[in-house]
Amino acid sequence: MPLYAQLTRAIQFAITTGRLRQGEQLPTVRQLAVELRVNANTVAKVYAELERSGILETRRGVGTFVCARQFEASHRQDHEEQLRQLVDRFLEEASAMGFTADDLLDQLQTRRKKETKKNV
Amino acid sequence: MPLYAQLTRAIQFAITTGRLRQGEQLPTVRQLAVELRVNANTVAKVYAELERSGILETRRGVGTFVCARQFEASHRQDHEEQLRQLVDRFLEEASAMGFTADDLLDQLQTRRKKETKKNV
DNA sequence: CTAGTTGTACTATTGTCGTAGTACAATCTA
DNA sequence: TAGATTGTACTACGACAATAGTACAACTAG
Numbered sequence: 001m002p003l004y005a006q007l008t009r010a011i012q013f014a015i016t017t018g019r020l021r022q023g024e025q026l027p028t029v030r031q032l033a034v035e036l037r038v039n040a041n042t043v044a045k046v047y048a049e050l051e052r053s054g055i056l057e058t059r060r061g062v063g064t065f066v067c068a069r070q071f072e073a074s075h076r077q078d079h080e081e082q083l084r085q086l087v088d089r090f091l092e093e094a095s096a097m098g099f100t101a102d103d104l105l106d107q108l109q110t111r112r113k114k115e116t117k118k119n120v
Numbered sequence: 121m122p123l124y125a126q127l128t129r130a131i132q133f134a135i136t137t138g139r140l141r142q143g144e145q146l147p148t149v150r151q152l153a154v155e156l157r158v159n160a161n162t163v164a165k166v167y168a169e170l171e172r173s174g175i176l177e178t179r180r181g182v183g184t185f186v187c188a189r190q191f192e193a194s195h196r197q198d199h200e201e202q203l204r205q206l207v208d209r210f211l212e213e214a215s216a217m218g219f220t221a222d223d224l225l226d227q228l229q230t231r232r233k234k235e236t237k238k239n240v
Numbered sequence: 241c242t243a244g245t246t247g248t249a250c251t252a253t254t255g256t257c258g259t260a261g262t263a264c265a266a267t268c269t270a
Numbered sequence: 271t272a273g274a275t276t277g278t279a280c281t282a283c284g285a286c287a288a289t290a291g292t293a294c295a296a297c298t299a300g
Contacts, residue, residue, distance in 0.1 A: 002257080002258055002259090003258080003259075004258075004259085009216045012216060012217075012218070013216070016218050028275085028276070028277085029276080029277065029278095030275090030276085030277095038259080038260090039259055039260045039261075040260090040261095040277090041259075041260070041261085041278085041279095042258080042259060042260080044277065044278065045258095045259095047277080048277090048278085058276090058277065059266095059267075059276080059277085060265075060266040060267055060268095060275095060276055060277050060278080061265095061266055061267025061268050061274095061275060061276045061277075062266095062267065062268070062275090062276065062277090063275095063276065063277085064276090064277080079217075079218070082217060083214075083217075083219055083223060083224075083227055084227065086210075086213065086214060086217070086219075087224065087227045087228060087231065090206075090210050091228075091231070093206065094203075094206060095133075096129040096132055096133055097132065097199075097202060097203075097206065098132065098136040098199070099203055099206075101228060101231060101232050101235065102232070103203060104203075104207065104228060105225070105228055105229065105232065107203055107204065107207045108207060108211075108221060108224060108225055108228065109225065111207065111211070111221060112221050112222070112225065115221065122287080122288060122289090123288080123289075124288075124289085148245085148246070148247085149246080149247065149248095150245095150246085150247095158289080158290090159289055159290045159291080160247090160290090160291095161248085161249095161289075161290070161291085162288080162289060162290080164247065164248065165288095165289095167247080168247090168248085178246090178247065179246080179247085179296095179297080180245095180246055180247050180248085180295075180296040180297050180298095181244090181245060181246045181247075181295095181296055181297025181298050182245085182246065182247090182297070182298070183245090183246065183247085184246090184247080
């Protein structure tokens, strides 16, 4: 998996799990670039993309911050739409491989049961 | 989506839906290449890949055919494994986007209901 | 055995993706 | 305003995937 994708995922994960909180400042593009032994542009690209998604907020000369309001209604709509699209792609792939929606449901439910068992 | 992937999917779909039946002969690599305005190698690549998957069977100087026995036990196991892997990828992507397995289940069940409504 | 069919191997070209290098623009701070 | 810090735009390079071109090998049919 490309560096920028790994980084994007890591940041999103850090935010959703609360390790990065709303309003908190992220490392400088250069700082993070040095730390990860990566070009600054790669980090910048990730920050920019996450800003377009409304997750981060960047201010020149200042830094990059976790957006203060990222779970608003508008974003929730986008999120729903993303989920639909993801499921669309998934169903398409599956049907090409000869699986029905029911097959997928079964498999998913099996997973969920295992997961709950683990957590108990 | 690349040509070879489209073609692969199309052939798989044709077989699973019965438009291509077991033992039936497919077009020559050259025929299909001309028809699709594509290089013969692209078609050959697809045929070869599908043969490795046990879906097609090619005989030099004769042609390419739908494999006579593709729903045997051994293949069914592979199929199950493929389903698991597909769901794995799906869950991973989804969790990176902040969705839980339950979100996916809900969305899928909604789809299924709509589908059954349509078919009734 | 020969001609014609089939699939296949090898190589080259093209386009795209990921990343890096460098130079620039915006902002803050003293 | 001057200098430092921030993000950003532009370009280029390397790697890889996808496709095409050409020549070859296996097989069939007469």
